[in-house]
Amino acid sequence: MKLFANLTIAVLLLIALSGCGGGGSDFVPTDPNTVFEIEKPGGQSIGSSDSYTLSGTDSDGDRWTLSISSQVQADTTFLGESVRSIYAIGQLTYLPTGGIANTSVIVYYKYEANGFYLIGDSGDTTTIANTAKLVPYTGMIGDLGEIGTYTNNVGDVTTETWELSDGGNGLANWIVRSTTFDQYGNLIIGTVESALINPDGTVVSRKATLSYYDFGYTIEFSD
Numbered sequence: 152m153k154l155f156a157n158l159t160i161a162v163l164l165l166i167a168l169s170g171c172g173g174g175g176s177d178f179v180p181t182d183p184n185t186v187f188e189i190e191k192p193g194g195q196s197i198g199s200s201d202s203y204t205l206s207g208t209d210s211d212g213d214r215w216t217l218s219i220s221s222q223v224q225a226d227t228t229f230l231g232e233s234v235r236s237i238y239a240i241g242q243l244t245y246l247p248t249g250g251i252a253n254t255s256v257i258v259y260y261k262y263e264a265n266g267f268y269l270i271g272d273s274g275d276t277t278t279i280a281n282t283a284k285l286v287p288y289t290g291m292i293g294d295l296g297e298i299g300t301y302t303n304n305v306g307d308v309t310t311e312t313w314e315l316s317d318g319g320n321g322l323a324n325w326i327v328r329s330t331t332f333d334q335y336g337n338l339i340i341g342t343v344e345s346a347l348i349n350p351d352g353t354v355v356s357r358k359a360t361l362s363y364y365d366f367g368y369t370i371e372f373s374d
Contacts, residue, residue: 178319188352195223207372214246234259276303306334339365
């Protein structure tokens, strides 16, 4: 399903953040000098895995679930680059009818001394980076940057950005924003995925807002 496949790149950036924790109910600003781990230097270990399910409601009031499972694969080559691959399976379920859309994808990351690049993915379509920007392994609240611009083999173009914002109570929000235009230049999908994280990168909670402009509705997910 094309709209779910386009979602996958942004969601997979959250997969690297694993574990769970807890936060207080009263918002106390996080010390802006706190350093947060965005990704482990060199990437997650081969064979490590993660899975989670988010519940959602769309703009018509209907309910959905989004489930993602992933596993880090052996290093390989993609577009002539030595990369670490993550294999992921996703399932999007429309609860009123039980309708299910499944997808699987392999996403490729290149790790450097100071950060990592998202190179592209292969699945129902193949997506490659037009420009890939270095994402640092650590950051502080207020840091932000580009992830890159990506084109798949049907001509859709996706732009990704990242940001760390104040999550309160010693936590930060790791936010990934994505916009996708089709080959004719029409805006078709917008996503905002966020993970509330501890300084060591473990996840407290996740949220996602998916706007399907070509279908005219939005789904908001949380765990």
